[in-house]
Amino acid sequence: MEQWTIQNSIEQYRIDGWGAGFFSVNEAGNVSVTPEKDRSSVDLCNIVEDLVRRGIKPPHLIRFNGILKQRAQGIYEAFDKAMAEFEYKGKYILTYPVKVNQQRQVVEAVRKAGNGRGMGLEVGSKPELLAVLSMHDAPKGLLLCNGYKDYQFIELALMASKLGLRPIITVEQFYELDTILRASEATGVKPEIGLRMNPTSRGAGRWAGSAGENAKFGLALYEIVEAVKQLKARGMESCVKLLHFHMGSQITSINAIKKVMKEAARVYTELFRLCPAIEFLDVGGGLGVDYDGSCTNFESSMNYSTEQYARDVVWEIAEACNDLAIPHPTIVSESGRALTAHHAVLVTEVMDVAEVPEPPTVPDPLPSNDEKLKDLAALYRDLSLKNCHEVFSDALSMREEFLQLFIQGSMTLEERAFAERTLRNLFTRINQLKGKMKHVPEDFEALEGMLKDTYFCNFSVFQSMLDHWAIDQLFPIMPIHRLTTQPTRRAIIADLTCDSDGKIDKFIDLKGVQRFIDLHPYRGDQPYYIGMFLIGAYQECLGNLHNLFGDTNVVHVELDENGAPRITSIVEGDTIKEVLGYVQYTQEDLIHGVHTQIDRAVFQGTMSPEDSAKFMQRYKESLSGYTYLLWESPNGAGNAFNEPLKIAQGGQ
Ligand SMILES: Cc1ncc(COP(=O)(O)O)c(C=O)c1O
Numbered sequence: 165m166e167q168w169t170i171q172n173s174i175e176q177y178r179i180d181g182w183g184a185g186f187f188s189v190n191e192a193g194n195v196s197v198t199p200e201k202d203r204s205s206v207d208l209c210n211i212v213e214d215l216v217r218r219g220i221k222p223p224h225l226i227r228f229n230g231i232l233k234q235r236a237q238g239i240y241e242a243f244d245k246a247m248a249e250f251e252y253k254g255k256y257i258l259t260y261p262v263k264v265n266q267q268r269q270v271v272e273a274v275r276k277a278g279n280g281r282g283m284g285l286e287v288g289s290k291p292e293l294l295a296v297l298s299m300h301d302a303p304k305g306l307l308l309c310n311g312y313k314d315y316q317f318i319e320l321a322l323m324a325s326k327l328g329l330r331p332i333i334t335v336e337q338f339y340e341l342d343t344i345l346r347a348s349e350a351t352g353v354k355p356e357i358g359l360r361m362n363p364t365s366r367g368a369g370r371w372a373g374s375a376g377e378n379a380k381f382g383l384a385l386y387e388i389v390e391a392v393k394q395l396k397a398r399g400m401e402s403c404v405k406l407l408h409f410h411m412g413s414q415i416t417s418i419n420a421i422k423k424v425m426k427e428a429a430r431v432y433t434e435l436f437r438l439c440p441a442i443e444f445l446d447v448g449g450g451l452g453v454d455y456d457g458s459c460t461n462f463e464s465s466m467n468y469s470t471e472q473y474a475r476d477v478v479w480e481i482a483e484a485c486n487d488l489a490i491p492h493p494t495i496v497s498e499s500g501r502a503l504t505a506h507h508a509v510l511v512t513e514v515m516d517v518a519e520v521p522e523p524p525t526v527p528d529p530l531p532s533n534d535e536k537l538k539d540l541a542a543l544y545r546d547l548s549l550k551n552c553h554e555v556f557s558d559a560l561s562m563r564e565e566f567l568q569l570f571i572q573g574s575m576t577l578e579e580r581a582f583a584e585r586t587l588r589n590l591f592t593r594i595n596q597l598k599g600k601m602k603h604v605p606e607d608f609e610a611l612e613g614m615l616k617d618t619y620f621c622n623f624s625v626f627q628s629m630l631d632h633w634a635i636d637q638l639f640p641i642m643p644i645h646r647l648t649t650q651p652t653r654r655a656i657i658a659d660l661t662c663d664s665d666g667k668i669d670k671f672i673d674l675k676g677v678q679r680f681i682d683l684h685p686y687r688g689d690q691p692y693y694i695g696m697f698l699i700g701a702y703q704e705c706l707g708n709l710h711n712l713f714g715d716t717n718v719v720h721v722e723l724d725e726n727g728a729p730r731i732t733s734i735v736e737g738d739t740i741k742e743v744l745g746y747v748q749y750t751q752e753d754l755i756h757g758v759h760t761q762i763d764r765a766v767f768q769g770t771m772s773p774e775d776s777a778k779f780m781q782r783y784k785e786s787l788s789g790y791t792y793l794l795w796e797s798p799n800g801a802g803n804a805f806n807e808p809l810k811i812a813q814g815g816q
Pocket of ligand 1: 415701
């Protein structure tokens with residue numbers, strides 16, 4: 165076989181498809197990250213090793229603010245180009261919907277990513293509004309207030325105009341109009357109102373239900389007309405400043421975007437007739453991310469580029485307005501996923517592997533004289549390329565039969581163990597023979613599912629990649645080093661949670677979903693790091709505390725003026741006492757409870773006073789420690805505690 169190269173790894177993991185120019189593999193065989201175009205690349209593995217040396221343990225969530233800047237610039241440039249092409253007279257404002265990732269450092273970095281062009285912020289709840297009010301200081305900075313609102317929310321939003329911001333309160337539900345009017349009267353602030361329409365045209369992709377007839381948000385056209393009527397009756401139609409719609413996130417098909425744009429642009433022109441002070445057309449989110457790099461309308465992909473998106477948005481609005489000779493509105497997009505997904509990578513380490521072993525050429529010695537087991541051993545001995553299809557179906561029915569015999573008590577544990585191991589070895593050998601067949605029988609597909617290694621990794625799917633569990637979203641995943649060698653093990657990834665759903669067994673593929681990932685053999689004495697990419701959108705705030713695995717350590721990496729990578733900030737992950745605090749255990753109560761247990765044990769003589777001191781010391785150390793596991797190598801490198809805790813046997 166030819167020598168494996170880094171190019172093979174780039175193709176194997178389809179990096180050119182999803183990497184968007186930010187990710188590649190360097191000469192050392194490590195993943196490299198180029199956060200800013202035409203500037204230096206960063207060796208991801210070096211960063212992880214540096215962090216480990218500093219005592220910052222994996223899993224690490226690594227954020228590249230340069231990528232945020234680059235993504236924002238890309239979106240702005242796409243709109244600039246489209247506006248120039250279609251002689252568009254209005255402006256474009258990129259607005260970040262903070263729900264996509266509300267972490268303070270992310271919102272701050274996104275604001276800076278506007279790079280002089282400004283960046284609007286969108287909020288969908290009171291907590292989001294309060295967070296944004298503390299940092300949004302751009303003069304006349306756009307503050308879009310979406311989501312369900314109460315009086316308090318609206319009052320605060322209105323008063324934000326006195327801070328120099330430009331809050332626009334979007335009516336999502338008809339009743340909100342009345343609350344806006346009441347709050348406006350009480351505060352003396354003239355509201356700037358957005359109307360959210362509910363487009364009839366549906367999106368395409370997993371969130372298509374966000375638009376269309378039974379959508380949760382937005383006004384029907386008759387409600388928009390009624391809202392305008394009520395405002396007109398008060399002489400307040402000039403308060404209508406914005407028309408908004410959102411057709412769902414991760415729109416996979418450009419045709420769906422064109423269709424909804426036509427409808428929205430028409431509504432805008434009609435609204436302009438009724439409320440000529442209107443200025444903005446807010447096209448919501450939906451700009452997709454090509455997670456699997458297939459460039460198709462598959463759920464984890466998108467069949468268009470940012471440039472095509474911008475062209476279609478600008479063209480449809482320009483055409484509708486030009487037809488009626490009305491001014492081009494300022495276009496706003498609330499592109500959250502497209503802005504943030506690429507900038508964050510989770511790096512986890514493998515803790516252990518359950519490998520599918522290499523099968524022996526002859527069956528193991530029989531544990532008894534059972535006739536059925538003898539038949540199985542004969543099947544194993546006689547397996548050949550010619551009979552392997554027949555042997556496969558016989559083996560499947562034997563598997564069922566052995567289970568029944570065991571349940572009925574006609575088979576011992578040792579006999580069943582022999583059957584189980586022999587069957588697994590038999591399936592492995594059949595799978596090996598499969599590679600030599602000209603025509604592979606369809607039912608052999610099941611073999612793939614049976615014969616995969618499990619790589620146990622130090623992370624929680626529920627904390628760091630919730631969408632994989634909840635909605636089968638695919639993310640690019642690959643080792644971040646050893647990429648000059650071929651990955652020879654076929655595997656799935658299991659997390660630390662005691663939940664059978666806590667695993668990743670669906671991976672990106674050009675033709676759909678791949679049920680395994682190829683990884684390198686785990687060597688045990690050295691760390692093996694796996695990166696989970698494009699997780700900067702939605703995953704952090706959706707993540708939960710299943711099994712009390714908390715926030716991971718987070719680091720921010722930027723290039724300094726000389727292009728050298730710098731870790732600009734480290735946010736330590738949750739400690740055990742913090743996550744226990746979330747479920748109402750205070751440190752004081754915990755320590756008091758353990759003291760009580762220890763006192764009893766010392767009194768009863770099951771624990772020596774010396775051991776009680778060590779136990780308490782370890783308990784307190786653990787409370788202040790990370791919720792994830794501490795990787796240990798057999799030679800002691802990276803071990804959790806330098807000095808092992810020796811417990812005296814039998815108390816005194
Ligand atoms: C109203 C609104 N705007 C914007 C977004 C962000 O969408 P995306 O992340 O697809 O850009 C969402 C997310 O669902 C949304 O509900």
